[in-house]
Amino acid sequence: MKCPSGKRAYPTKERAEEVLIETKIKFRYPLETGPVNVYECQDCGDYHLTSQGEVSEVLKSDKIKKEIEREREARHWERKRW
Numbered sequence: 001m002k003c004p005s006g007k008r009a010y011p012t013k014e015r016a017e018e019v020l021i022e023t024k025i026k027f028r029y030p031l032e033t034g035p036v037n038v039y040e041c042q043d044c045g046d047y048h049l050t051s052q053g054e055v056s057e058v059l060k061s062d063k064i065k066k067e068i069e070r071e072r073e074a075r076h077w078e079r080k081r082w
């Protein structure tokens, strides 16, 4: 089912959070800009990313922050090899 919002939908909160983290790694947004959280959509019942409101608890977690840093570093070096 396609969502009237036109946003990409994810079936679970966990999946949406994974994508949120992945987005931070890929696009190198500061944690407070770009997509910052996930929400359950009233229209389609799935989850979307949002750039508005509170920063997700997931992104505030030290463990995840470290993981994002580590992944960014790793990919930085991968790119340099090309």
Ligand SMILES: [Zn+2]
Pocket (backbone or CB within 6 Å): 003, 004, 005, 009, 041, 042, 043, 044, 045, 046, 048
């Ligand atoms: Zn929706």
